[in-house]
Amino acid sequence: MAKIIKGPTTRELMSQLASESEGLSTNDRRDFLRKGIAAVGGVAAASVAGTATASDALLNSNNLPPNEPTWGKQLGHGVIEYPYGNPSKFESDVVRRTVPWLTAESISSISMTPLHELKGIITPNGLVFERYHGGVPTINPEEHRLIIHGLVERPLIFTMEDLMRFPSESHIKFLECPANGGMEWRGAQMEALQFTHGMLSCCEWTGVPLRVLLEEAGVKPEGKWVLAEGADGAHMSRSIPIEKCLDDALIVYAQNGEMLRPEQGYPVRLLNPGWEGNTSIKWLRRLEVGDKPWHHREETSKYTDLMADGRARRFTFVQETNSVITSPCPEKPILSPGMIEIEGLAWSGRGKIKQVDVSFDGGVSWTPANLKGLVLEKALTRFSLVTKWDGQPWLLQARAIDETGYVQPTLKQLREVRGVESIYHKNAIHTWKVANTGEVTNVQLS
Amino acid sequence: MFNSLKPTLVAAAVAGSLVAGSVNAGESFGFGRTATAEEIAGWDIDVRPDGLGLPVGEGSVEDGEGLYEAKCAVCHGLFGEGEGRWPVLVGGQGTLDQDRPTKTVGSYWPFASTLYDYIYRAMPFTAPRSLTPNETYAISAYILYMNEIVEDDFVLTNENLGDIKMPNEENFFVDPRPDVKNTRCMSDCKDPDSIMITGTIGGVTPVSHFVEGADGPAASHEEQHALEQAKEKERLKALGVEVEEESHSAKPAELSAAAKEGKATYEGACAACHGMGIAGAPKLGDQAAWEARIAQGMDVLVDHAINGYQGDNGIMPAKGGRMDLSDEAVANAVAYMAESSQ
Numbered sequence: 001m002a003k004i005i006k007g008p009t010t011r012e013l014m015s016q017l018a019s020e021s022e023g024l025s026t027n028d029r030r031d032f033l034r035k036g037i038a039a040v041g042g043v044a045a046a047s048v049a050g051t052a053t054a055s056d057a058l059l060n061s062n063n064l065p066p067n068e069p070t071w072g073k074q075l076g077h078g079v080i081e082y083p084y085g086n087p088s089k090f091e092s093d094v095v096r097r098t099v100p101w102l103t104a105e106s107i108s109s110i111s112m113t114p115l116h117e118l119k120g121i122i123t124p125n126g127l128v129f130e131r132y133h134g135g136v137p138t139i140n141p142e143e144h145r146l147i148i149h150g151l152v153e154r155p156l157i158f159t160m161e162d163l164m165r166f167p168s169e170s171h172i173k174f175l176e177c178p179a180n181g182g183m184e185w186r187g188a189q190m191e192a193l194q195f196t197h198g199m200l201s202c203c204e205w206t207g208v209p210l211r212v213l214l215e216e217a218g219v220k221p222e223g224k225w226v227l228a229e230g231a232d233g234a235h236m237s238r239s240i241p242i243e244k245c246l247d248d249a250l251i252v253y254a255q256n257g258e259m260l261r262p263e264q265g266y267p268v269r270l271l272n273p274g275w276e277g278n279t280s281i282k283w284l285r286r287l288e289v290g291d292k293p294w295h296h297r298e299e300t301s302k303y304t305d306l307m308a309d310g311r312a313r314r315f316t317f318v319q320e321t322n323s324v325i326t327s328p329c330p331e332k333p334i335l336s337p338g339m340i341e342i343e344g345l346a347w348s349g350r351g352k353i354k355q356v357d358v359s360f361d362g363g364v365s366w367t368p369a370n371l372k373g374l375v376l377e378k379a380l381t382r383f384s385l386v387t388k389w390d391g392q393p394w395l396l397q398a399r400a401i402d403e404t405g406y407v408q409p410t411l412k413q414l415r416e417v418r419g420v421e422s423i424y425h426k427n428a429i430h431t432w433k434v435a436n437t438g439e440v441t442n443v444q445l446s
Numbered sequence: 447m448f449n450s451l452k453p454t455l456v457a458a459a460v461a462g463s464l465v466a467g468s469v470n471a472g473e474s475f476g477f478g479r480t481a482t483a484e485e486i487a488g489w490d491i492d493v494r495p496d497g498l499g500l501p502v503g504e505g506s507v508e509d510g511e512g513l514y515e516a517k518c519a520v521c522h523g524l525f526g527e528g529e530g531r532w533p534v535l536v537g538g539q540g541t542l543d544q545d546r547p548t549k550t551v552g553s554y555w556p557f558a559s560t561l562y563d564y565i566y567r568a569m570p571f572t573a574p575r576s577l578t579p580n581e582t583y584a585i586s587a588y589i590l591y592m593n594e595i596v597e598d599d600f601v602l603t604n605e606n607l608g609d610i611k612m613p614n615e616e617n618f619f620v621d622p623r624p625d626v627k628n629t630r631c632m633s634d635c636k637d638p639d640s641i642m643i644t645g646t647i648g649g650v651t652p653v654s655h656f657v658e659g660a661d662g663p664a665a666s667h668e669e670q671h672a673l674e675q676a677k678e679k680e681r682l683k684a685l686g687v688e689v690e691e692e693s694h695s696a697k698p699a700e701l702s703a704a705a706k707e708g709k710a711t712y713e714g715a716c717a718a719c720h721g722m723g724i725a726g727a728p729k730l731g732d733q734a735a736w737e738a739r740i741a742q743g744m745d746v747l748v749d750h751a752i753n754g755y756q757g758d759n760g761i762m763p764a765k766g767g768r769m770d771l772s773d774e775a776v777a778n779a780v781a782y783m784a785e786s787s788q
Contacts, residue, residue: 100665165477190650191651286490294493300557301549301555407628408628414626417625
C-alpha cells in the first residue's frame, strides 16, 4: 500500500518515545518519558517542524549542565572500528533526495544535494548530486580503458595507471545540471531549496588536463570537435568543441582528495568547468576527434532549449551566473527575531563572482553582501550579509554579478526572451518569502 | 605552471632512463600505447548526420514492427505514445510553439542518424548494446514510419540514412547567450505596488523531512509509484470498477538456493520493470499479482520469462531483453521474484 504521509498522532508519538527510551537506565527512562509527554503538546501546536519547543523537550536533561553527560562517564570506540569513517548518526537527515515524479524510475533519474546543510564551498563526496541515464556501472579500474582516436596522428589507449602517471592538476569547480531550477519556468512549485537548486555541487577535482592527452595523440588541423563517450549502459555521448578541450577540460580521477565515487564516474570522467553537467561525461572510455559535431541524443532530443516560437537552441554549454540564499530557506526558517546572517551561494560558468547583492523587498532596493572564503573561477562562492530581523515579512533575493559584468537576470527578463518551455538554464534571481513567523516559502514575483 | 614544468620532467626522465624507450620526442610523456584498429573498431559505435560511422547493413519497416513490439513497446507504447513517464516517440507535430509542446522523434529530432546512434548505443533500456546493426536499422525504420517520415515499404540502409530529411531540422540554432541584460540597480528599482507574489502549490514536493504532517508525493520512486497506483485504484473504485488489491506477506520470504542466486540478476535486469510494477509487470512482493501466475506452475513462468509472453496488461520481452543471460540465470531470477511474492 501507499505510504500516506501525515503528522503523528499522540498515541504514535508516545509509542515512538517509548521505543526511543529503550536502553536507557530506569531513571533516564522516567525522565525521558516525562519530557516526552510534555513534548506532545508542543508538537501538536507547532506548524513548522523542528521548532524549539518540541526538540528541547525531547532532550535528556541528565546530559545537560550541571550534570555530567553519559558520554563523559564511559569510553567510546577505538581506532579502525570504522576503517572508512561516516558522519555522526545525528546527521542522518543530511542526504541526497529526489522528486520521484520527475522521472520514470530511479535508474535514469536525478537526485539533489542538500545545499541548506552545507558549509563553505566544498560538497562532500557522498552528497554530490546524482544524474544517471543507465544507472551506476561497477567498473574494475584495472579493466577500464580510455581510447583517443579519430583525427589524431597517433590513436592512444590508456590504462588508469597510465593516466595517473601524467603530472596532475587539482581545481575547485562547481558542477551543475542545466535543468537545475527547470521545473519552475511556469511557476514556483518546489517547496525546498534542495529541490529548487540542489542539482549543484562543488568539489576539488584532480586529474590531467585533456589538452595534455590530446597533445600526446597529436590532433590533426581539421580536428574541431571531440566526442566524449561513457562506458555505462547509456554510453552517454556529447560533442565538445576543441577549444574547450584545449582550454580547461580536465580528465578527472579524483574528487576531494580520494578516487572518484562510482556515482561520479569512477574510475575516470571528463570535467568541463562552468559548462552544463551533462557534457562532463562520467565513466569516460572514449574520445574521438572529428571535424563536425555528432548531434547525438543528449544534444538534440535533450539538452536543447525550446523557445516560445518553436525553434530550439543547441549547444547551450555555459551555466550562466546564478545565486541563491541558503539560509534562511524553506528548510532553515528564521528561529527568532534578532541578529541574523543571511548566507548563500553564487556561481558563474564564465569566471569569478565579483559581487552579490541582497534585497529584502523583492528587488526594489539592494544591499551589497560580502563574499567570504575562497573566490575562485567557476566555483561556488559563499556570500554573507549580517543584519537584523524584527519579525517583519521579507521578500528575500540574491543577485550575483560575475567578472565579465553579467548581472543575474530576473525571471521576467528570461521569460520575455525564452518563453516557459526551454527547461534548461534557468538562472533567474530567486525569491524566498519570509513570514512574520520566520517561516520561509518559495515564491515568484511578477 | 604545467608547461613550464614539462620539459624539465621529461628531460629528467629520459636522462635517468626511467621511461621505456617509446618516447620519440622531448615533448611527449609517452604514457599509454598506440590503440589498435581492432580495439577502436569494437568501441567506435558513433554515427553522424552525414552517415559517417554507420556499419554496412539494412532493416525494413516490416521487420522493425515485430522488433519494436518485442523490445520497445513495453516502455514506449505500441504506437510510440509512451507508457507512464517513458518517452513519447510519435506525434507532436505542430505543437512546438504551443502551450505544452510534445517533443518526439517526428516533431523535434533534427537528424535521423541520432535515432540509429541512440538505439544502438543505449537501447533497449534494460539491455543496452544487445541489438545488431540490422535490428537497429529495422527499429529505426519503424519509428520513422510511425512518424510518417518514410513509407511502409521502406528499407533503411547505411547508404540512405544520411539522406533522410527530418521535418524539424531547420529549427535549431546555435546558443546566442548572453541573451538578457540586467543592470545593477541599487535603489528604487521598481514600484513596490507593482509586485505580485505567486506562491507554491503545496503538496508537489516530498518535504516530510522538514515539514511535519506534510501531505505530498513520496520520497522514492517505489513509494511514489505505489501512491499513484493507490490513487488510480481509488478512482476506478469510485467508478464502480472492480480492482485487484495489492497484498504483501508480513513475514520475510525464505529463499531457496536458486532464488538467492537469482537476486543479483533480478536487480540488474528485472527490477527496472518488476521493482515498481510498470507496464503490467507483476511487482516484486505483490502476493495478489503473483498468486495466479505462480498457480500456472513455475515451468510456465520460467518459459514466459525466457521466451517472452504477451499478457493482457503488457508484454514480457524474452529474457526482459537481456539475451546475454543464461536460461538458468533467468530461471533463478524468476524463483527469486516468485518466492519473494508469496
